[in-house]
Amino acid sequence: MATLVTLEGLDGSGKTTVWEALQDTYPEAVFTREPTNDSWYGDAVYRSIEDDDADSLAELFLYTADHADHLSRKIEPALERGDLVISDRYADSRYAYQGATLAETGRIAEPLEYVVDIHEPFSIEPDLTIYLDLDPETAARRAGSTNKFEHAAYLESVRENYELLAERYADRFVRVDATQSPESVLAEVRSVLEGALEEQSAGADS
């Protein structure tokens, strides 16, 4: 049954570790990610990540262009086929990260709302978002502070935005404590995902 599952959280929260491990559990699923790593839109995003002086609005629209292409090229066809799609980051990353960046620059009133509204006419809302929750200091340490986003002060604002999103989208956000060992995080994610898929298929049968 067509289902869109997203993994979200701060840099270093363990999303990719979980996403890779889930590939053994769901070999038939479509595993994908944002920023994409198989298109020139994704390449442009990675150039922007490396540019400490990137314009905050230009960066938002680069990420959003990558999302639009990701949707039409990969996500929509997979969902139309009835596949399970598991994405390492998705639109909530934009709401949380670019919401924080735009708030820093003060260029846009209500930046998180602004970013959400840009997506509203064309994006597809996930069925389930597994949010790996981690404190910004541990996240920055695990991520290695290798790019402009991987710093505790910035990640603190990103986490505040994730908290707002978890409240707003409480029907699809499930929080997992990412301070646990990798094995425990994975076991909890597997259990949440299995439960959600069972519930969905029971709903479809009734």
Ligand SMILES: Nc1ncnc2c1ncn2[C@@H]1O[C@H](COP(=O)(O)OP(=O)(O)OP(=O)(O)O)[C@@H](O)[C@H]1O
């Ligand atoms: N539960 C965990 N406990 C301790 N270390 C972990 C845990 N999960 C992942 N790590 C380690 O933390 C680092 C970052 O993990 P990972 O790449 O999976 O995070 P991520 O959320 O995908 O990060 P990013 O968003 O920056 O790509 C890796 O070195 C990984 O081995």
Ligand SMILES: Cc1cn([C@H]2C[C@H](O)[C@@H](COP(=O)(O)O)O2)c(=O)[nH]c1=O
């Ligand atoms: C999708 C997306 C990502 N980001 C940020 C988060 C990370 O610091 C980088 C790259 O992501 P990765 O998972 O570490 O490869 O980009 C963002 O700011 N906005 C987004 O929409």
